[in-house]
Amino acid sequence: MSHPELTSMQRVLTTLGYEEPDRVPWFLFVTMHGAKELGLSIEDYFKNGKNVAEGQIRMQQKYEHDCYYNIFYLAAEMESIGGSVIYRDDGPPNAGRPMINDLSDIEALTFPDPSESENLSEVLEATRIMKEEAGDSIPIIGVVLSPFSSPIIQMGLDAYINLIENNRKAFDLLMSKNEAFCAAWANAQLNAGATAIGYFDPFSSNTMIPPDLYRETGLKVAKRTIANINGPTATHFASGRCEPIIDDIASTGTALIGVTTHEDMSKLKKICNKRMSVLGNLNGIEMRHWTPEQAEENVKLAIASAAKGGGFILSDNHGEIPWQVSEDVLLSISKAVKKWGRYPLEWIDNE
Amino acid sequence: MDQIFQKQQKLKEALLSLNRLQAESISKRLTKERDSLSLVEEIFIPVLEDIGQGWEEGKYGLSQVYWSARFCEEWIAQNLLDESGTVTDNPRMAIAVLEDFHSLGKTIVCSIIRSAGFTIEDFGIGISASALVEKTMEENIEILLISTLMLPSALSISEVYEQFQQKNYPVKLVVGGAPFRIDPDLVKEVRADYIVKSAADVIKVIRSIIQIKHSGT
Ligand code: B12
Numbered sequence: 271m272s273h274p275e276l277t278s279m280q281r282v283l284t285t286l287g288y289e290e291p292d293r294v295p296w297f298l299f300v301t302m303h304g305a306k307e308l309g310l311s312i313e314d315y316f317k318n319g320k321n322v323a324e325g326q327i328r329m330q331q332k333y334e335h336d337c338y339y340n341i342f343y344l345a346a347e348m349e350s351i352g353g354s355v356i357y358r359d360d361g362p363p364n365a366g367r368p369m370i371n372d373l374s375d376i377e378a379l380t381f382p383d384p385s386e387s388e389n390l391s392e393v394l395e396a397t398r399i400m401k402e403e404a405g406d407s408i409p410i411i412g413v414v415l416s417p418f419s420s421p422i423i424q425m426g427l428d429a430y431i432n433l434i435e436n437n438r439k440a441f442d443l444l445m446s447k448n449e450a451f452c453a454a455w456a457n458a459q460l461n462a463g464a465t466a467i468g469y470f471d472p473f474s475s476n477t478m479i480p481p482d483l484y485r486e487t488g489l490k491v492a493k494r495t496i497a498n499i500n501g502p503t504a505t506h507f508a509s510g511r512c513e514p515i516i517d518d519i520a521s522t523g524t525a526l527i528g529v530t531t532h533e534d535m536s537k538l539k540k541i542c543n544k545r546m547s548v549l550g551n552l553n554g555i556e557m558r559h560w561t562p563e564q565a566e567e568n569v570k571l572a573i574a575s576a577a578k579g580g581g582f583i584l585s586d587n588h589g590e591i592p593w594q595v596s597e598d599v600l601l602s603i604s605k606a607v608k609k610w611g612r613y614p615l616e617w618i619d620n621e
Numbered sequence: 622m623d624q625i626f627q628k629q630q631k632l633k634e635a636l637l638s639l640n641r642l643q644a645e646s647i648s649k650r651l652t653k654e655r656d657s658l659s660l661v662e663e664i665f666i667p668v669l670e671d672i673g674q675g676w677e678e679g680k681y682g683l684s685q686v687y688w689s690a691r692f693c694e695e696w697i698a699q700n701l702l703d704e705s706g707t708v709t710d711n712p713r714m715a716i717a718v719l720e721d722f723h724s725l726g727k728t729i730v731c732s733i734i735r736s737a738g739f740t741i742e743d744f745g746i747g748i749s750a751s752a753l754v755e756k757t758m759e760e761n762i763e764i765l766l767i768s769t770l771m772l773p774s775a776l777s778i779s780e781v782y783e784q785f786q787q788k789n790y791p792v793k794l795v796v797g798g799a800p801f802r803i804d805p806d807l808v809k810e811v812r813a814d815y816i817v818k819s820a821a822d823v824i825k826v827i828r829s830i831i832q833i834k835h836s837g838t
Binding site: 356358360361362364365366426427428431434435476477478479480483509511513531532533553555556558559592593594 | 637639679681682683684685687688720721722723724725728771772773774776800803804806807810
């Protein structure tokens with residue numbers, strides 16, 4: 271039986287409804303690579319929403335994946351409140367010095383209206399241009415850093431762990447401010463045309479904190495925040511582990527989870543049990559040195575482990591392809607998805 | 622042996638649950654029972670190694686690793702300080718975060734090294750390959766530890782290696798950080814002498830470097 275060719279949007283919606291579309295949908299989370307397409311430095315590329323939209327459109331035409339991705343870099347949110355960003359020419363920009371250095375900084379913390387912020391408005395502009403191009407045929411994935419993970423760059427990871435241990439009142443205040451901003455920022459992206467929001471929350475992963483602490487903290491934050499986001503969300507742990515907390519994550523109302531290479535994706539999918547779809551899990555860092563054969567083999571492995579029955583989108587395990595991954599590798603992945611991703615995936619039973 | 626195991630488990634439980642009062646009272650009791658050296662060698666370090674191993678296997682969170690290492694470092698500094706210059710043959714060691722600005726890996730590694738009674742110099746964060754090489758040579762460092770969180774910074778370790786080669790400076794390079802855990806082949810590219818996946822394993826590595834030095838190989 272062969273399926274008629276679907277648009278990317280139909281393909282994605284079908285899989286999220288736990289049905290098999292024409293082929294396995296795949297999200298290629300290329301961010302910086304757009305600069306290569308436009309012949310710009312990474313810094314110049316991210317100065318302008320038009321560049322990013324153009325980069326996304328060209329890359330989607332080249333690799334034929336099933337989404338546009340509007341994120342510039344995660345530190346952009348801190349930049350919008352006056353934080354510095356450190357660029358390099360061969361990798362993603364990083365946040366500069368923490369802005370919260372004592373409790374009074376938490377009290378004083380204020381966020382801008384995203385549409386009036388100089389840099390976030392560029393992300394919104396990029397989203398609008400992508401939407402004009404995509405119409406309803408290609409989903410646009412927006413991104414927020416979760417309120418629970420944001421303080422890592424706002425105040426530094428060690429100071430943040432100490433705050434959670436020693437001062438829950440200040441922690442609660444910090445969360446309430448970040449939650450309000452996060453929902454507003456997500457909704458601004460949805461209004462600009464984003465189809466869904468990637469809720470990046472690696473601090474909630476078991477790589478970072480134990481499940482009990484997550485249930486007391488990050489889970490509650492996610493429930494409150496996701497409830498205020500007016501569109502579907504995908505929770506991503508940026509390659510942190512999540513198996514022990516899958517039931518909890520499902521209770522936040524999120525539709526999809528991004529999972530790591532360090533966990534067994536077929537097992538995670540079983541635990542999700544049609545409450546959430548699974549997104550993953552090609553190893554982005556290893557990808558740099560894959561041969562075309564290895565790319566094909568890894569695509570097959572991922573598809574074989576989780577694609578049957580839908581509820582699955584192929585992607586990398588982090589939500590961002592490193593700058594050092596070559597166009598050739600990405601083209602090999604693209605080719606392999608087309609070759610091996612066609613439902614009903616009979617080859618899986620034969621191999 | 623069993624008794625030691627039980628003591629280790631008690632301390633481990635207290636550390637994993639971030640229970641400072643309990644961790645302090647267990648440590649106090651143990652100090653009365655044994656000398657500083659055996660307390661560190663038989664209790665603190667094995668417990669930190671065990672927690673680090675559990676983190677690597679996905680059983681514990683990084684927050685627990687960090688908290689345990691900090692507790693042990695502080696407790697030893699406050700309570701065993703006089704005797705804790707226990708290491709007589711302390712190689713000249715330094716640690717830095719190459720190019721990027723994420724210091725937690727370095728903080729944890731330092732805490733563990735200091736808990737084991739070694740001293741180590743801290744060359745800071747965001748340091749370039751050439752500045753790091755220069756500083757290492759200036760300070761006659763024998764073991765250089767490098768932490769990176771971002772992939773491009775991890776790749777720059779090969780620049781550090783090459784500069785040491787060019788200058789013919791003998792130094793052992795010990796590296797760690799998230800990219801190395803995600804891509805085990807990375808170590809071949811950067812040509813470090815040792816890659817350490819979990820901070821607490823660093824003690825074994827340092828000891829084996831000392832041993833090799835002594836055996837003259
Ligand atoms: C939590 C997290 C975040 C958080 C906070 C990160 C932070 N600390 O600032 C948030 C959400 C903010 C985030 C953002 C980003 N992240 Co992030 N994040 C993670 C995650 C899940 C954990 C990182 C972490 O903080 N770990 C805590 C440290 C202490 O752990 P560690 O480095 O592994 O160290 C341990 C051992 O390795 C060892 N060790 C460390 N150093 C050394 C040194 C020696 C000598 C020894 C012996 C041992 C040792 O000791 C520690 C304890 O055992 C990782 C993925 C993962 N699974 O690890 C990605 C990861 C670090 N992120 C990554 C990236 C790219 C980013 C962004 C640049 C994305 C973007 N484009 O914006 C931003 C940058 C943010 C910024 N600083 O501006 C990549 C980096 C690699 C790469 N591809 O370049 C990773 C590895 C994800 C991936 N799979 O690719 N991230």
